[in-house]
Amino acid sequence: MSNATYFQGSTGREPSPGASASNSNNEVSDSEDELEVEADNEPSFSLTVHLHNKPIELPFQDSTATLQDLSDTVADALQIPPSNQKFHITPKTGLLKPPFANPDLLLSTLTSKKITLLGATTAEVSDLTSTLESHFTRLRNRASARAAARSNKPTKARDWKKVQDEARYTFHTITPLPHLPSPDKSQRFLERLRDDAGIKSSMRKHGFAVGLLTEMDPAEHTTHESRTLGLNRNRGEVIELRLRTDAYDGYRDYKVIRKTLCHELAHNVWGEHDSRFWKLCREIEGEVERNDWRRGGKSVGGEEFYNPQDEGEDEEADGGGWMGGEYVLGGNTDATGSMDRREIMAKAAEERIKRQHEAKAREDKAKGDAAK
Numbered sequence: 001m002s003n004a005t006y007f008q009g010s011t012g013r014e015p016s017p018g019a020s021a022s023n024s025n026n027e028v029s030d031s032e033d034e035l036e037v038e039a040d041n042e043p044s045f046s047l048t049v050h051l052h053n054k055p056i057e058l059p060f061q062d063s064t065a066t067l068q069d070l071s072d073t074v075a076d077a078l079q080i081p082p083s084n085q086k087f088h089i090t091p092k093t094g095l096l097k098p099p100f101a102n103p104d105l106l107l108s109t110l111t112s113k114k115i116t117l118l119g120a121t122t123a124e125v126s127d128l129t130s131t132l133e134s135h136f137t138r139l140r141n142r143a144s145a146r147a148a149a150r151s152n153k154p155t156k157a158r159d160w161k162k163v164q165d166e167a168r169y170t171f172h173t174i175t176p177l178p179h180l181p182s183p184d185k186s187q188r189f190l191e192r193l194r195d196d197a198g199i200k201s202s203m204r205k206h207g208f209a210v211g212l213l214t215e216m217d218p219a220e221h222t223t224h225e226s227r228t229l230g231l232n233r234n235r236g237e238v239i240e241l242r243l244r245t246d247a248y249d250g251y252r253d254y255k256v257i258r259k260t261l262c263h264e265l266a267h268n269v270w271g272e273h274d275s276r277f278w279k280l281c282r283e284i285e286g287e288v289e290r291n292d293w294r295r296g297g298k299s300v301g302g303e304e305f306y307n308p309q310d311e312g313e314d315e316e317a318d319g320g321g322w323m324g325g326e327y328v329l330g331g332n333t334d335a336t337g338s339m340d341r342r343e344i345m346a347k348a349a350e351e352r353i354k355r356q357h358e359a360k361a362r363e364d365k366a367k368g369d370a371a372k
Helices: 017-041 067-077 122-152 160-168 183-195 197-206 254-266 275-290 341-371
Strands: 045-051 054-060 086-090 094-096 114-118 212-215 226-233 238-241 326-330
Touching: 045 067, 054 067, 160 197, 183 197, 183 212, 183 254, 197 254, 197 275, 226 254, 238 254, 254 275
Parallel strands: 045 114, 212 238
Antiparallel strands: 045 054, 086 094, 086 114, 226 238, 226 326
16 A cells, blocks of 8 residues: 555645645555455355356355355345255265255355356246247247148048949848847948948949848758858849858858858849859959958957858859859758758757867867877
8 A cells, every 4th residue: 555646636735744744644544444444355265156067256254154145145146046046066965955954054164065056047047938938939820820721721522423323333221130139230230231342342333233231031041951141132122141140149250241242243243153143253352352441351349240160161062052143052961851940040059069079179189199
């Protein structure tokens, strides 16, 4: 301070020797006061806090400053409110955030540790919230624009010719036999055949229209010599299909019945089973298979019309037994005369039990051979 120079305003007179001495004493007194103030403002210690990988030195006047004082200083000096503050102190102390479990922890005990401040200022939080809101607003606007574009997209033109053809070339009436068990299930079976994509496509192509599609009673079309699987009366006036098993205890496999239907549709054109008939029959079968986009053909509501034991019959088994529009399947000749419904059911049950026993015997034999 001895080198400091002080300037006073001019009065137009020379100072008297007494005045000069008094001023000199005042200057010495002021200098001592300034030194005392500067000494009082010197921090007791400083604490380094790392924020965003940058060290920030925070001075503390009181040697007894606590963890709560650190939080208040960060809030005032760095504009990070307590709710956003987290102090990661290493080694050992860990992560601390307001309200502290020990707010009176002396900061002088932390001077040798690294203190990392995790938090965002009020302004940063406000900017982030604004940025996020702008982002979500843009997303909502885009979604609204896409929805508007989709709603304005022209709808696909409907093929009205196809609609008209499907209404014309179809089975115009479907009727199950009401005196047989579960006619509602037969109704679903017949409706599925009518709505089969492959059947519909083939009927449109060939211009097939059938007045009535119904089921046949197995008992009325079974003798000791044959089983009739399908009938076509008057080239499409009525088509009957053998939907049920001989014992009336279930339904035959959907794909097998659909193949029989293909055969019956061919009788809309050709009555006799000559080369022309078989050519058309194979053509219809191929069309139905190619246009069946589901390909499975298993069920309406689960496994309802899937029967893995119904493998159908090959051509040799019936000996080409289509006669007069009937599909007559060659049967066993171990009985004489015609059989009524009760006899058919009993015989079918016997055959089923026999097959089950034979399958069980084969399984037991295979297990015995494997154990040897």
